[in-house]
Amino acid sequence: MSPAKRSVEIMDTTLRDGEQTSGVSFSASEKLTIAQLLLTEVKVDRIEIASARVSEGEFDAVKKITKWAKANGLLHKVEVLTFVDGDVSIQWMQQAGAKVMNLLTKGSLNHLTHQLKKKPAEHFADVKEVLALAKKKGIDANIYLEDWSNGMRHSPDYVYQYLDFLITQPVKRIMLPDTLGILTPDEVREFISAIVERYPGIHFDFHAHNDYDLGTANVLEGVKAGAHGLHLTINGMGERAGNAPLASTIAVLNDFMPGIRTNVVEKSLYSVSKLVETFSGFRIPVNKPVVGENVFTQTAGIHADGDKKNKLYFSDLMPERFGRQRKYALGKTSGKANIENNLAQLGIQLSDQDLKKVTQRIIELGDRKEVVTQADLPYIISDVLDSNTIEDKVRIENYALVHAKNLNPSVTIKISIAGESYEEQAQGDGQYDAFMNALKKIYKQKKIELPLLTDYAVRIPPGGKSDALCETVITWKHQQKEFKTRGLDSDQTVSAIKATQKMLNII
Template structure:
């Protein structure tokens, strides 16, 4: 059995508060979802929303038509005669996901119509769609409340429409109110009564049960599941695609067409476009989910992979890591030193372990990239050579003018100086550094992400932590800076990055 996945990141996912995708972003995500991730279908927009939405659908359908994927592109439309259909057809689409009412309360309270009148209106849309060669799937909005409060209405709708041209009947838990027992009961009752219908289940996560409810729906026998990347969506969001894929493959033993190894890449792209960060402990896609923290775990992995499970990081384009902190033992540090190619004696290892634990007690973050500096400090050795030093810099911020940086750095004893503008003081600093690099013919990394952590409570004298992600020659790595000033912290992280590249001490993080 293969479960069909319809991803609605570009429609329901965009209903996340504060999220809005532009045309180019929607096209980029659509191509990755269909071509790389191999999602079966994508819902890309709502009809009649805006001119920008119309142009985005045009771009996606034009691309999809060239690739022979147009039938996989769907647009939410409304029971409004030919209006939504004409909008979709004009934008190049040929599949409508028709939003109808799945509860008696919605029909009478929102539409002010009888069930018979609502069915008559739907039939008019179906007839027009057939004339326009547009395929129709149907959402029964508020279906979950419909099954709780007015099941006879739900059955009336399905009785009336089961022999129509509708291809898929989509059952949404619109308000995220159901639990797995209810989902299995309600889906089973519909499957038993209408065995020839193709049924999709659409979960929301208001009680943090979206993935559990997906499990129950599949156990009941539905053929399709709706997801979003990173669980984006209205209110608490939808079922995350990554979690659903892991669940389906490992817990239910059924298949999907998803390319698991592409999940992380697509997840990070959507994070970038949406501005909604992936929680570090998010299953499968979070930064820490393939990281062992306790020293006993690293020791067990060294001996016989005792703390591995079926969710191997390599499946999702990831690598296993071992955290450094106060719960770290010698095994964690050994794992990280292996990555760096550094060997220490037993006595040296003891001293380094004590320092890592000491830093962890102070709530300081310790990364693999920090280890050579810690070793150098603890052992008073030259395991890290500072090829590059920032000698002086002046940062100017003047109202009405672009920020200006004057920077002097020393590279292997030779002094270099440059001046540059930027969008901010740190940006100006980086432009000056890269001007020096360009003159010297040196390659430099690309800044991928920039996170500033400021202690809560308005403590202006507290230390600010800046963590910057860089990409260099296909490797992604992070450096950290700590200072009372945010820009100073970023500059410290940058200098650390420059020296890591010079020393060749890089570690892939994803």
Template sequence: MSTKRRLEIMDTTLRDGEQTSGVSFSASEKLTIAKLLLEELKVDRIEIASARVSEGEFQAVKDVTNWAANNNYIDAVEVLTFVDNGVSINWMIEAGAKVQNLLTKGSLNHLTYQLKKTPNQHFKEILENISLAKQKGIVTNVYLEDWSNGMRNSKDYVFEFLEFLSTQPVKRIMLPDTLGILTPRESYEFVKEIKDKYPHLHFDFHAHNDYDLGVSNAIEGVRAGADALHLTINGMGERAGNAPMASTIAVINDFMPQIEIGVNEKVLYTVSKLVENFSGVMIPANKPVIGANVFTQTAGIHADGDNKKNLYFSDLLPERFGRKRQYALGKSSGKANIQKNLQELGLQLNDEDLKKVTQRIIELGDKKQVVTKEDLPYIISDVLDRTYDEKVKVNSYVLTHSKGLKPSTTVSITINNEEFEEHAQGDGQFDAFMNAIRNVFKIKKMILPDLIDYAVRIPPGSRSDALCETIITWKNTEKEFKTRGLDSDQTVSAIKATEKMLNIITN
């Protein structure tokens, strides 16, 4: 028999998370997310909307409840309601929902200055709501809005309220840190004080992230005895958001062996990316568990350590979340980083060639260029395609392109230790560059080969700052040959390909 304590996870992305500034899910998006949360991520419950918001919200709730009713999830679908003489309950019934999360006042300050009522007046109205809900077959959970301030400033009121609720047919009492003001210590002490007094009541803890303490507070709430946590995908929510699902789940699984949860870690990343796309709120690259960079080793020493008994691994393995460890390529890269990426591509280099490729990647990283695994074959071909002595060097150049004027180039070039500088115009920047080179070669009484093909490509899936490979095919009286150039700028990559050509014909 398991000695673990079962913790419920309630996801409120579709209700509280939708309060993120500028976010509004469509009915089809809500349904898609709801299905993923319950069927794939396997959270215990989802809060999907606030009652009475709009006709569109009503239809979205109806779509979710229709699906949930047909798939045995209807008891896991919850709607935020209000103390409003049954208006919210009627809205729920028409929408097909069966569980209400009734919003009430958890601090005397809110009760006095917002509702302008006494505790007894408030409790009487709540009693009427709960009784009506029971008559209509609606399950009631109760939110104590501003509960955290209530515990700080009007604790007697909070316990008077809890005593009243303990006599009512309420399934869950929800303790929200509405303004995200609690410290981890307070989260523990406040929840423990309540749970010690009412051990048989079910309490949810709802953390916000205003001080970036959402995960810490949620964990302390669980440690103090909370029976459930409210979380959101990607930490979405009003202001700084709510306690994020991915980080909180990872912490519980790794540091709280006495707690059992049903969430499927393997799909956390997939669900997070879908919500990112639907909401338009981008996941920060360094967001724990789900950020783009969090399983990427950049420093070469770390990649080397991973090759030696996984010295830089922790329990936070990317495979747990359906992800893979990556080894970034840049100015901090060492040979170990590059070898890891080469292995994934099925490529091998000898030590000497690996040194050359490493040096080239460091040079690119110093220019702040993003280097990806997909760039590697291009970098290798660029670096290793140097089977000549460097007799020609393009020292510097100025490329100009102005509206209404022909593009022009000024080039400084060294050929066999003799330096030349020429200026020329052309139909484009590269054409102007070639005309300037022709001027130099006329002085040297040398003929340039004809350019017969010019191809540009970037690695698949790359972005606008990707490395660009230019492949130029040349033909002279003797042969046809190709040279490659690599740079993030297309014209510069063509110039590098041309420099290789110049060295080939002068060797």
């Protein structure tokens, strides 16, 4: 009889730590969709969805997720990052309907001394007060030891002093983050082994960052050392170089640690990866393990020949495990299908209201395209949900784009701003440049400076034909802050104009 496998909890923090990826901000509807997919299709054990006190938008997103989770008996799986701030974060959580807090505390003497300017006993007393309040309000508490990795390197006596205190408190899990992604696999194994042995019976999570591209290797060593849970993100999103990626970690655990089991459904990893890529505008490298477009594509003739002869270029990392197919060329066949069935195949759940809007958008596209492929759907959903969050005060009513050989492109536009109409004409180096020049003339009349365009990216769904949908993602810099807008159309210039209209409404 084979020995029982040890279970490792998977906590996905894409909606909290992953959203700290530079330039990424999910709308409330997007967050809800991702949360639903993670808990019901991917089946991670827990999700960390937000930081307390960040913004009204964040508060609205948390309320939507907790309402859905409560109705489906999943509220205990939804977690929020909180702070040592008396009852402020706890009140925010109560109003948002959350029941599990991840309290951010200091895991190194360096952070404690120079950021909080406090002695260990003072910090412990503050933490104790917050934990007591949380227990009184019926909120479960997990504890982050921020900068724990540096703490173990440079002030281990402090770390153990703090852990000795925490095991006396009403804490469900203790989270050990490599906050700056500095640890080597050997250090991860050494540090976590020592802690797990010293505190048997206590649940420890490991939270790895990927600054040296060691995230996946480090979580593997963390599990070998006895970590009871892992914090991961879809596509490795997160601050700086990001976090340990969900898909790669699950593949590694399943293939190289036969004594370990998780609840994650491998077949759902690719669909959630693509959805998050679309919602975030954070592009997945084509060679990214497991979820990259090229990782299951054979292009060399010798490889294709070898696959026919006893599958010479196959490994255990089979694409079918992740809901994918092996390819030998770019592109794939597509056809019309029932919209809801396509959404179900992608593992996407939408509210009736959002589904109606997405359906209407697909009907409009059907009038202009012969086909709308399943690969188009995440782009369409992203465009519709993103548009729902922006109040339509500025409308681009009409435009005429002229591009002739040996003549500068020119544009005539008519826009409405708060009910007032403006019309202008301009030339430029390209059609979109001419459009922006005409727009600048209008906004100059209103004495408003437009944001600086810092990045312009165009994407077509994999396998798209010449009439495929085109998604334009534009990054703007306005008042020292960057933000992105998206536009979707079969014409590249028109998709850029739609993205620009969203920018005009945001500012």
